[in-house]
Amino acid sequence: MNSVHGDDLLITGGLCADDARFEKTICGYNCNPKSGEIVAIGFYGESFEATFSIHGGWIPFGPERIVTKSKGNILYELDDMPALDLYKKYLGEKSKELPGAALLYPLNVKIENQNQSIVRSILNIEEDDNAMVLAGDIPENSKVQLMMTNVDQIANAAERAARQADDVRENTSQLALLVSCIGRKLVLDQRVEEEIEEVRNVLGQDVVISGFYSYGEIAPFHEEMKCQLHNQTMTITLLSE
Template sequence: MKAKTIKEESPEDIKTALAKSIDDDFKPTLAIVFMSFKKDINAVCELLNDEGIQIFGATSAGEFIDSEIEDESIVIMLLDINPSYFKIMFLEAGEHSEFEIAKQLGVEGKKTFANAAFIIASGWSNEIDGEEVINGIENGFGGGATIFGGMAGDDLTLTGPKAFTHGKSSVTGLVALILDQDKVEVSGVATCGWKPIGITKTVTKSEGNVVYTIDDKPALDLVAKYLGLNLDKKFNNTVFDLGGYYPLQLEREGAPPVMRTAQMGNIENRSLICAGNVPQGSKVRFSLPPDFDVIDTVVEECNEVKSEQLQEADAVIMFSCISRYLSFGVMTSEEIKRVKEVWNAPLVGFFTYGEYGKAKGGQHEFHNNTCCVVALKEK
């Protein structure tokens, strides 16, 4: 498998770059496309489709092919891979639940390849529950599925993150690159590096992704105290943005913690609205502000994947939470640079609203504030 990456500002520039990339020795059949929702998705997809290139795509909250982070651009990884080794599938929730469409994806993946792996991108709306996407794929596949990916972004406007392929795009869409692991090795890790702080607390009242009380105290008040927020000031809306800088860590017995970003606060009922479900009774801890130790942990875990699972890679895809970028600032470029150096292979990535993957010592699940890295190698 050969891979090349391009990064441009417009469909016209993509057309020029595409023409320069394709030659007698490189005829791509697959494109991984991450782009601003403000760009012309249809135009980019038509350009690729005209060249016989299938498309796995998501809108983003920032995108990159190296350590230089772009805003409102288009990044593409072109892959010259045997079309019999993969299948693109697009489903839309519509009247169905995310579990139902994800289950359909799992069933179809199993029918297509006995040893299938799923790289997915989902839209982002109130109708898309990341945990139900994972549960659905696992249910349809029959358990033990390999799943990596991310939720689409929309430049932090929260108006229209979309998953897409040629001729199809939707905020409730689920696009999948299904790979035959008998032909293509797929290895990765979901890693965050955040350090816990303080004593373990208990979520005493929650419903879905809304946390009402922690240790029988209003959840918003506890987080505000930790963040040093002044809740006495006037807010224009009942629900306001917390920024997601310091996530909660959900502790689990026999498994690594999973991150849950506290995205919003509700002034009236003093609740937290998180970017993933927080079951009542969960044990949680706050997180320390990030430093370079966080990046060291991410790179160390990627190196473990390299040494234990996949020594060489033809291509690397990185799904990194937008909250990491907001929290890390300039350190984010260093993280991308060092991850790319692990395999020294072409890399493409974007900032997500949630991540799908397997943490070290854990299982494939839905994450927040995490960096999900997946490496591909044709056998």
């Protein structure tokens, strides 16, 4: 999408999910949904306004490690040591709950020669290769740290995303599209409605709110236009005409 439109078009959205079953995702537009589909809807007009914001609420902890071996979205080695072994060491008893527990401990990734860091969820583990399958590419020489969060930090991040997207608007928003990572839902558990309530408190009762839980969120970094694939964020797009 970036290669076709350059940096002059705002692109936001998310990847389909199946409620953390990791079996099959489907989507469709004016047809029966099926696998392998992409739906894109374009908006334009002289009075049309769109703003966005993303926030995660995840906090890095532990030492930074260097990615010394990877291929695409598969991470093999950190500091020349098997990545999965290191990950299990930091998780301790929680490692027995892998791969499910990995959604609660994503990686903060700083890619070489890029100013912004990005969060990457761990989707699966490969015991035979001591490797981890991530929700996006992880280039060699990147720096990574484990991340963690709690319910309050997740909810507060949703509030910050709503406020930041709202503060830069010229007109009152009419529609709010919320894309929240499935990993956030797992953290919130019984309190899953709290991040929606935080958004509602910022935007008011008149704004229509819609959205879904995703396996990845699509939006630019703040103050940029080139879209990126994010994990573990609340991505909010506000629309009006």
